[in-house]
Amino acid sequence: MKKRKAKAREAPFAPAEIATNFTRGMVAAGLLAAIQDGRMSGKPHSRKLLRQSLQGGVALAAGAAVAESMRRQDYFGALAALAGGAIGALALETLLATEMTVATEPAEEIRVG
Numbered sequence: 001m002k003k004r005k006a007k008a009r010e011a012p013f014a015p016a017e018i019a020t021n022f023t024r025g026m027v028a029a030g031l032l033a034a035i036q037d038g039r040m041s042g043k044p045h046s047r048k049l050l051r052q053s054l055q056g057g058v059a060l061a062a063g064a065a066v067a068e069s070m071r072r073q074d075y076f077g078a079l080a081a082l083a084g085g086a087i088g089a090l091a092l093e094t095l096l097a098t099e100m101t102v103a104t105e106p107a108e109e110i111r112v113g
Helices: 015-041 046-071 075-095 100-112
Strands: none
Touching: 015 046, 046 075
């Protein structure tokens, strides 16, 4: 029987690259959230802005990791990156959920008063 040569595998996820992609996504999503929320209500809710920024970072880092895994035909790695991104975004949604009633109370009081 012939022995197959084992392919030299790269590290599935380079931590420095993931950190760079996360930072890029966090800054981009944070800028968009601040501008969009700031125009609508004057001042964006800080917890909502933080949540959206972090979720943008997680989404971009996961997307880049999935794309790189798919390029290398590492389908298990792509699935793991996709699942990690989904879990990260869901965890941030749960941990940093804003209470919309608190954010909308002053606007309702102004309309009534």
